[in-house]
Amino acid sequence: MRTGSWPVLVLLSLAGTLLSGCGGADTPEARAESGLPERPDAPLPEGAEAWSWLGHALYPPPLPMEVRSAREEALANALRDRGDSPEDPELWIWVGRHQAYLGEYRSAVATFTEGRERFPGDARFLRHRGHRWITLREFGEARRDLARATETMGAEGRVTEPDGLPNPAGIPLTTLAFNAWYHRALAEYLAGDFQGARASWESTLEVSDNPDLEAASRYWLHLTLRRLGEDERAAEVAAAVSADDELLENHTYRDLVLHFRGDLPAEAVLPADGEGLGSVTALYGLGIHALLDGDEPEAMRRFQEILDRPDQWAAFGYVAAEVEVARAGVRDGR
DSSP states (O other), X not given: OOOOOHHHHHHHHHHHHHHTTTTOOOOHHHHHHHTOOOOOOSOOOTTOOEEOTTSOEEOOOOOOXXXXXXXXXXXXXXXXXXXXXXXXXXXXXXXXXXXXXXXXXXXXXXXHHHXXXXXXXXXXXXXXXXXXXXHTTOHHHHHHXXXXXXXXXXXXXXXXXXXXXXXXXXXXXXXXXXHHHHHHHHHHHHTXXXXXXXXXXXXXXXXXXXXXXXXXXXXXXXXXXHHTTOHHHHHHHHHTOOTTOOOSSOHHHHHHHHHHTTSSOHHHHSOTTOOHHHHHHHHHHHHHHHHHTTOHHHHHHHHHHHHTOXXXXXXXXXHHHHHHHHXXXXXXXX
């Protein structure tokens, strides 16, 4: 367990709020500062969940039949349980989570919104809704929710959150505090508020109480510090990651940090099968590292590899690659 104290987190939360201005309002001024273009103003086509930053309609990702059937059954069970005990906030959260696992992200947001109205003191609804606002590319909404979650969660932040899609060991790794800070920092990073993201990644690191979470936190904090030109501090953050750490989930983040340090070649970072979430994560890390080193053509090649996998559009690595390509288009006047 890291030694950070909760009073320190409160101070970092206040610092992050100040650095983030009005809490991430999705105004034209905020979008201009982010370097991102305007997204389409037209209504979404039927069945679509969101507009991408490149102007494409995004539909629920396809799922293998057996996976879809299992997730539909899990959602039906969650709806039944909520109907039996509507005053249990946990059951509302599970309905929203299972909707999201089916790619029904707007339905999930609506569920978390109704849950928040019923249980206004429960910060978990803000944490989960903020996560799905990121999926839907609504970074301003995400930042508002997640800032409020980090500011109000109190001691409940220490509670371990159950996994909806468990790791192979079946061991939950994250707390409410970690998830609230992690997603807040990610929303700030994606919106181009790297100063705000730095404060939030530092807070995320404070509540990273196992090697998996520390690897993820140090990866994103390292990238954020590089973007701020704080290369010496970025190197210090990366130096604390060990190749000997025993991880359950975040091997790709760990391997990317080792690659950033020069300890691992790019080929060793990419998953052997070249598919899935791990591949998208690795490709974004390799791409952004190239961009930060001044090799924009190589970066754009890596980002395009991600965008050529539209079934992964909900992955954070895909969202981040989309943002980078959209920013490059704005810079180039496209």
